[in-house]
Amino acid sequence: MKTVYLCSICNISSGNCGEDCAFCTQSAHNNTKIERYRQKELKDIIYEAELAKKSRAVGFCLVTAGKGLDDKKLEYICKIATKIKKDISGLSLIACNGTATKEQLKELKKAGIDSYNHNLETSKEYYDSICTTHGWEERFQTCLNIKDAGLKLCSGGIFGLGESVDDRVSFMDSLQELQPDTVPLNFFHPNPNLPLENKTVEIEDALYWIRYARQKLQNSVIMVAGGREITFKDRWTEIFQAGANSIVIGNYLTTKGNKPNKDIQTIEKLGYKIAQNCNK
Numbered sequence: 001m002k003t004v005y006l007c008s009i010c011n012i013s014s015g016n017c018g019e020d021c022a023f024c025t026q027s028a029h030n031n032t033k034i035e036r037y038r039q040k041e042l043k044d045i046i047y048e049a050e051l052a053k054k055s056r057a058v059g060f061c062l063v064t065a066g067k068g069l070d071d072k073k074l075e076y077i078c079k080i081a082t083k084i085k086k087d088i089s090g091l092s093l094i095a096c097n098g099t100a101t102k103e104q105l106k107e108l109k110k111a112g113i114d115s116y117n118h119n120l121e122t123s124k125e126y127y128d129s130i131c132t133t134h135g136w137e138e139r140f141q142t143c144l145n146i147k148d149a150g151l152k153l154c155s156g157g158i159f160g161l162g163e164s165v166d167d168r169v170s171f172m173d174s175l176q177e178l179q180p181d182t183v184p185l186n187f188f189h190p191n192p193n194l195p196l197e198n199k200t201v202e203i204e205d206a207l208y209w210i211r212y213a214r215q216k217l218q219n220s221v222i223m224v225a226g227g228r229e230i231t232f233k234d235r236w237t238e239i240f241q242a243g244a245n246s247i248v249i250g251n252y253l254t255t256k257g258n259k260p261n262k263d264i265q266t267i268e269k270l271g272y273k274i275a276q277n278c279n280k
């Protein structure tokens with residue numbers, strides 16, 4: 001029986017990012033209407049972590065907008081991780097805080113972070129077309145740092161940015177080289193204020209690339225993350241037949257998701273098991 005891993009994400013520092021990633025509503029270069037705040041209060045994060053646990057998430061991801069970690073951010077995230085690990089049992093903690101050195105990642109690990117998310121986003125060849133303020137190579141390097149620091153690696157990307165089939169193949173080749181523990185596949189969520197074509201990925205196309213990822217990355221958890229609802233609509237459970245075995249439940253960073261209970265009921269009706277912990 002297929003086991004489905006649920007993960008919940010928490011936007012602990014939102015918006016005002018100086019980078020110019022074309023797909024991102026949190027970039028200050030893109031004039032989007034989103035909530036912006038520097039640091040979410042610890043009590044609110046704990047509340048969300050408890051809610052995630054009740055919603056049967058096994059992973060809880062602490063996400064900050066911005067290029068990468070600095071001393072202040074590192075201290076803030078370590079404080080949150082320590083508190084969650086002390087108060088809530090059984091949640092695997094993921095940090096997603098941009099570029100990071102091996103030393104910074106080791107600090108996070110010491111504080112209780114289990115896994116670090118840093119997406120390659122797209123192919124090495126196409127990256128400059130969607131971001132000009134930093135390069136793909138440093139993203140790849142951070143992924144290597146994550147592994148070197150002894151954290152689990154969560155790395156994937158996003159489809160629907162105008163990339164070619166060759167770009168997608170190259171992106172998958174790079175992921176294969178990294179062998180992430182988890183590969184989040186996002187599908188572009190159009191927004192009229194983003195400098196990209198205002199359209200979603202076709203369902204059949206999206207399912208093809210999930211199947212491709214499943215074959216290419218046989219030891220990784222394949223997670224369908226942002227854009228699931230808007231891309232697949234009422235056909236979203238087909239992602240599991242295509243090879244996905246994980247989803248993000250609840251809301252995303254700046255867009256709303258389905259109600260977790262509704263998704264869980266649907267998954268269980270199909271006869272799939274909801275994972276009780278992150279162990280494969």
Ligand code: SF4
Binds near residue numbers: 017028065
């Ligand atoms: S670095 Fe992250 S938060 Fe900043 S614009 Fe790029 S994707 Fe968005």
